[in-house]
Amino acid sequence: MKRLLERLQRWLSLGEGSTIERRLFRGLTLTGGLLSILVVVPLNFPQSLPGFVNGSVLAFGVLCLGLFWATFRGHYGMKLLFFLHLANLDLVWFGNGGSQGSIGMFLITAAMYLVIFFKGRTRWVMLGLYLVNGLALLWAERLRPGLVWPFPHPEGRFIDMVTGFTLSSVVCVIILWVVLKEYHQERERLREALAAQEESEARFRSLVVNAPLPIALSNAQGAVTYVNRRFEEVLGYTLEDLPDLEAWWTKAYPDPEVRERVSTRWEEATAQAAVRGIPVPPAEFPVTRKDGGLVYLEIQAALVGEHLLVMFTDVSERRRGEESLRQTQKLESLGVLAGGIAHDFNNLLSAMLGNLNLAQMKLPIGGASGPYLENMEGTIRKAAELTRQMLAYSGKGRFVVEPVDLNRLVAEITHLLAVSISKRVRLEYDLAPGLPPIEGDSAQLQQVVMNLVTNASEAIGETEGVIRIATGLSDFGEREIESVLPGQGLEPGPYVTLRVSDTGCGMEPEVQARIFDPFFSTKGSGRGLGLSAMLGIIRGHRAGLEIHSDPGHGSVFQIHFRASRAKLPDSRGIEMGAHKDRFHGKVLLVDDEADLRFSFGSMLQHLGFQVVAARDGLEALERFQKGEFALVFMDLTMPRMDGQEAFLQMKARDSEVKVILASGYSEGEAIETLHGLRPAGFIQKPFSLQALTRAVERALG
Structure with a gap:
């Protein structure tokens, strides 16, 4: 039944x-x-x-x-x-x-x-x-x-x-x-529905609690009724810290003016969303965390009944990336400007150096004006070094690795160091005599010293302090390297040490662990690029780095460069009367600058050549067709037809032609568009008569 x-x-x-x-x-x-x-x-x-x-x-x-x-x-x-x-x-x-x-x-x-x-x-x-x-x-x-x-x-x-x-x-x-x-x-069915509802509520609660985004809930009376775990992690505030929206505005925006501006903007957005029945559109706001730090959040909200559900997205990393991109674009723009200035300045220096060398040729050996001209030549060379740094900064230069006297390098920038630090900071030097040279690029190494001294000055701040620059010689064995410089790939042997110490604030361990991170800075106005770039230079020179810092007691940076057996380059001027009438034959000189045509032409004539001048590539091709030349000396950047196009056409007509290309840019930047054809020589402006002689010798074999 x-x-x-x-x-x-x-x-x-x-x-x-x-x-x-x-x-x-x-x-x-x-x-x-x-x-x-x-x-x-x-x-x-x-x-x-x-x-x-x-x-x-x-x-x-x-x-x-x-x-x-x-x-x-x-x-x-x-x-x-x-x-x-x-x-x-x-x-x-x-x-x-x-x-x-x-x-x-x-x-x-x-x-x-x-x-x-x-x-x-x-x-x-x-x-x-x-x-x-x-x-x-x-x-x-x-x-x-x-x-x-x-x-x-x-x-x-x-x-x-x-x-x-x-x-x-x-x-x-x-x-x-x-x-x-x-x-x-x-x-x-009711029991199952209640169980399903409880399960759904538990699932929803778990999703909200463990959501990767900070979430908060407020009611119509303005009370904050819920904040999830991620909210507490990102902002540091708990529900007890935020009993109502007034407490939120006060804590998140301590500055009254900013608070008034942001709260008004937010209230207008929520009111419009309520009238139109749509979610509050996302907007970015800076928010002060509980620990006082600033975080950028994208905030969006939706009305759920009488409650306002607010979700936060941390966009600080994205904003830092955007700021990094803007900084990079600024640096690129500055680089283009610096490259153009350096190129034009190199042309001026070329004329100055060429005429100076020719004037030195006319003087008798031991003449009274000789030291003054040598001093002038040294100044021109320093200016040329500055333009090379500008070209390197613009990405159109190249770094030259050569034997470097570390003591001389530091001594050359003492004045620059003095004007780069606070007036209340004293510089002290302890340069050990008789140090062997190191292999490196002078401009890069000077940048390392500048960065270390600048950071030391900023660590001291506006108080009185001392920055000490010292050099010395160290001999590291395998045990010393493993204990003092572990994991840096150094080999045992003698090292020349650069030591920069300060009496500044020192660093906490967590700060010291991040000082080489790009864009990390403890200074509000800093870009966080100086030490990061310095670390790249140190690694490029296969040097070792030691850092010792104690909060409140200053910091010590030690850089160990492998000692070299190479001889330092001779810094003396050219020998008077050298190189005269060393070559013969005709040279086609191509440059759009009249003063450079005069200077380079005089230098080539001094070497024994007959010089035929042209103002650009088209005129050079006409001269090239009408005569036979032992050598073509041609600038790369010219109007109408540049040196690259003229070089390619000359090679097409005579594959054996000897061409020396000249440019204010580096060789790699200048000849990268020559379709695999290499000139007989390349010389970067400005150059001395000695450098021109060596370039001609290599070109003519």
């Missing part, structure tokens, strides 16, 4: 989401129809009841089945079923013994319809009709007893009562069973 009822219940089920009223309606219409047709009508025949009784019951059964069928089309005539039930009971009341028959039992099922199918005002109206109908039947029976058809024999009434009780009980049991079944199922 239980399995039969369960199958019946499944068959009557309308599927997930159907209401208990619809399930009961379907069950009652089917049950009422089948019982009326298959049970009640056959049982009424032995009782000799009037014919209209069975007719009414049969019609009621057919209509119930019709209502059941209508449910498959989505129609549920609950009021119609109630009135059909009352009408059927009214029709058979008098023909079935009136109040003495079993019809009164079926009125109980009608009362259950009221409880199940109707609610609110409708239920009370239907209940009134139900009571009026029942009282009317009893009143009519009392006034007109003759309307009641009595049972023909006592057994008929007994059968009717038993049948009525059984059928009404079956209907009531079905109703109660379905109700209880639905109640338990509804309670189970």
Whole structure:
């Protein structure tokens, strides 16, 4: 029986989401129809009841089945079923013994319809009709007893009562069973829904708590009701630190002017978003962390009911990258400017140095003006060194590795060091005499010294202090290298040491670990590039680095350069009268600057050449076609046709032609577009008569 009822219940089920009223309606219409047709009508025949009784019951059964069928089309005539039930009971009341028959039992099922199918005002109206109908039947029976058809024999009434009780009980049991079944199922569904809701809330809470973005929630009263873990990690504030939005504005923006500007902007954005029903568009704001640091956040928000959900994205790294790109672009622009200035300045220095060397050639050896001219030549060479540094800065130069006297290098920039530091800082020197040379680029090494001294001065600040620059000789064995300079790839042997110490503030270990990171700076105005560039230079020279720093007691930087056995270059001027009439033949001299044509032409004539001059590449090609030249000396940067194009066309006409190219830029920058063809020589401006002589010798073999 239980399995039969369960199958019946499944068959009557309308599927997930159907209401208990619809399930009961379907069950009652089917049950009422089948019982009326298959049970009640056959049982009424032995009782000799009037014919209209069975007719009414049969019609009621057919209509119930019709209502059941209508449910498959989505129609549920609950009021119609109630009135059909009352009408059927009214029709058979008098023909079935009136109040003495079993019809009164079926009125109980009608009362259950009221409880199940109707609610609110409708239920009370239907209940009134139900009571009026029942009282009317009893009143009519009392006034007109003759309307009641009595049972023909006592057994008929007994059968009717038993049948009525059984059928009404079956209907009531079905109703109660379905109700209880639905109640338990509804309670189970509610329990599952609550469990799913709790799981969903826990999942959502976990997502918010562990979200990679900082999240905060505030209510309509301005109270901050929630901040997640990432919010505390990025900003340092806990929920206790931010009881309301006023506390947030005060802590995140200590400056009243900034606070007023940012809060006004934010309130306008949230108000517009609320009016338009859209999320608050993202905007970037600087925010002060709990530790006082500044972080840039992209803040966006959305209204969720009466709450404001705010999400933060840390864009500090992106802004640093953008700032780095801007700095790089500035450096590139400055580099282009520096390269152009250096190139033009090299042309001026070339004329000056060439004329100076020619003047030196005309003087007798030991003349009184000789030292002055040598001093002038040294100044020009320093200016040329400056232009080489400018070209290197612009990316169009090259560094020259040669034997360097570290003591002389430091001595040459003492004045520059003095003007680069605070006036309250004193420079002291302790340069050990007789040091061997080191292999390196003078400009780069001077930059290392400058960076170390500048950083030392900034560490001292505005207080009085001392910066000490010392040099010395060290001899490192394998054990010393492993203990003092581990992991730097140095080999045992003698090293020349540069030591820069200061009496500044020193460094904490965490700061010392990051001083060579690009763009890391403890100074608000610093770019964080000086020490990073210095480390690259040190590694490029295969030198070792030691750092000792104690907070409050200053820092010591020691750089160890491998000692070299090479001889230092001779810094003396050229020998008077040397190189004269050393060569012969014609030289095609090509340069757009008249003073350079005069200077270079005079130098070439001094070497013994006959000089034919041209102002640009086109004029040079005309001269080249008309004569035979032992050598072509040509500038690269010229109007109309530059030296590169002229060189390629000359090579196309005579593959054996000897060409020396000259430029204010370095060789690699100058000849990179020559399609693999190499000139017989290259010389970088400015150059001396000695350098020109060596270039000609190499070109002519």
